[in-house]
Amino acid sequence: MTTSPTHPRNDRMLSVPRLRQEITEGRIDTVVLAFTDMQGRLQGKLCHAQFFLDSMLEEGAEGCNYLLAVDTEMNTPGGYAISSWEAGYGDMSFAMDLDTIRLMPHNPGQAMIQCDLTAHDGQLIPMSPRAMLRRQLDRAREMGYQMLTGTELEFCVYNTSYEDAWDSNYQSLVPANKYNVDYNILGSQRVEPLLREVRNAMYTAGMTVESAKGECNFGQHEIAFRFDEGLITADNHVVYKLASKQIAHQQGKSITFMAKPNDREGSSCHIHMSLRGLDGELTFWDEEKDARSATYDHFIAGVLKGMRELSIFYAPNINSYKRFAKGSFAPTSVAWGIDNRSCAVRLVGSGQSARMENRLPGGDVNPYLALSAMLASGLYGIEHQLELEPMMEGNAYESDAQVVPSAMREARDLLHGSSLAREVFGEDVVEHYVHYAEVELEAFESAVTDWELHRGFERL
Incomplete structure (x- = not known):
């Protein structure tokens, strides 16, 4: 067993x-x-x-x-x-x-x-998220590659317990910081009793903890962990997410990883990824030319080709799509650039550190699904020798590039019609997650929201 x-x-x-x-x-x-x-x-x-x-x-x-x-x-x-x-x-x-x-x-x-x-x-049950990632990691090994990856999870902290948040219908929550604390030491120290406990607990639990920093939304923070082999990163991600909620609860606070918990900045989960050979040799960098390799370019092209069609695996909830807004540091354009945070794919580093950053996923992402989608589409790009489109120069938000889906219904339809998804994941897996999206859409579309009540209760 x-x-x-x-x-x-x-x-x-x-x-x-x-x-x-x-x-x-x-x-x-x-x-x-x-x-x-x-x-x-x-x-x-x-x-x-x-x-x-x-x-x-x-x-x-x-x-x-x-x-x-x-x-x-x-x-x-x-x-x-x-x-x-x-x-x-x-x-x-x-x-x-x-x-x-x-x-x-x-x-x-x-x-x-x-x-x-x-x-x-x-x-293995093929639509199990961990099995999906295992399958793509096996596929990479068969092609002579191993995947290295890291997930950067943002979250919002509230000085309101989970029970009180529930009882108040999630209204009037008290953020742990009441102003933008991006990289702000004072702001991070305000939340340090919680952040410190999470960092130390996760180190004891076997993770390599790097640092914590404040972010833009009120009470928003990030704890960074060192990159690792794909399955290890995904396993650590879900343990950390569970443990941080448990520790917040123990301290009378709450943490949310919702992609868009309020009208301010959303919470992201940027994914950094590179391929190495099975013996650790570079595959994304041509050392003689001191430039990106053809393999790297094909991989980027594959990720871009699959980004819209596989967006359910990057943005798995109704709320996920509300994070995608122009000028928000969340991407709206399916484009790539070198150290360009307006693009969905940002290239960083060179030589040993050469890697791509996928900026599409939010804090609510299932890491196994997102890593599976990213690796599967990248390998598809290598297999099919896809040509990389020209780099985005300047502000991708104002470009004519393809845009990411604006709502789950569009993402559901794209997945359903994707021959790429059916090739890399199989018919049964695709139909399973298409139905997952349909269930979410049906639930959401039958709900009466606060927005509707505020606009219509008296005035309509």
């Missing part, structure tokens, strides 16, 4: 023998088995540690397959091929990745193991 032997990713993560010792000696009493669902959330079970050792480590665990076919509210809408009353709502297995055993120090006595999801025959 495991997907790999136990080779800890670094000396702060646990091997099976060390986990066994920590449990036997009473320092760990709970083992969390967690997988990532379509919405990018960690779902799973909290297991008594001794029972985990005695039974679950060898025998594994299971959960209902509707967990890959629910909406944000955990409703079970019809229309998914993998999960329905007609199919009996069967189980899927939690295939433990024993490379991912980590302490969760903000929850004393707790360790976590991340899992893949498999069917009864042991095959």
Whole structure:
């Protein structure tokens, strides 16, 4: 029931023998088995540690397959091929990745193991986000590449608890900073008790923490982590997102990763990515010419070709599309430029540090889906030797370049009609996520919003 032997990713993560010792000696009493669902959330079970050792480590665990076919509210809408009353709502297995055993120090006595999801025959369930990324990483290896990537998550902090925010219908929330604190040390120090706890907890949980900084929106901050191999980065991303919310809750605060929580600047998740050879050799840079390689240009061209068609994987929620506004530092143009933040794709670095930054995703992104989409389309560009269009000069917001989808309905239609998506992900995966978008659209379009009430209750 495991997907790999136990080779800890670094000396702060646990091997099976060390986990066994920590449990036997009473320092760990709970083992969390967690997988990532379509919405990018960690779902799973909290297991008594001794029972985990005695039974679950060898025998594994299971959960209902509707967990890959629910909406944000955990409703079970019809229309998914993998999960329905007609199919009996069967189980899927939690295939433990024993490379991912980590302490969760903000929850004393707790360790976590991340899992893949498999069917009864042991095959990975293809529309599982982690399986989608594994498939693209395997595809890259078959072509002679490995992917290195980092995700830069922004979030907004409020001095309002999650419970009080819920009870107030998310009105009159108190931001942790009441003015723009972009790079402002004083502003960051105001929130340092929270930021410090998150940084230190995530270091103990096996991540390489770089720094924290303020951002533009009120109470908006970012904690940066060092880039790593693709699966490690995605695994760390979802653990960090969960843990930071838990730590905020413990301190009577709240954090949101919504792409656009209010009318000010949205929260981004810029993704930096490069390819290396399987032995670590440069592939994005021609050292003799001291310039970008042809492989790099083909990869950029592929990412740009797939950006609109795969936008559901970068912008997975109704709210995601409200972040895309001219002059907002969120992209509206499908264009590339060198160190140009008005473009969806920004090239930075040279030589060993040469990489592309995808500025489309917001803080609400599911990292497995976004990394899968970016890698899949980039590899498509290499396979098809796509020619890179001319670089954007100047302000991409005012250019005639193609624009990113302005709403989920457009993104749904683009994914549904995408031959690229069906080639790289398969028919079943595409239909699954097209239906995911349809479920979200149906829910949103049947809701009565505050905007409608404020405009129409008295005056219409």
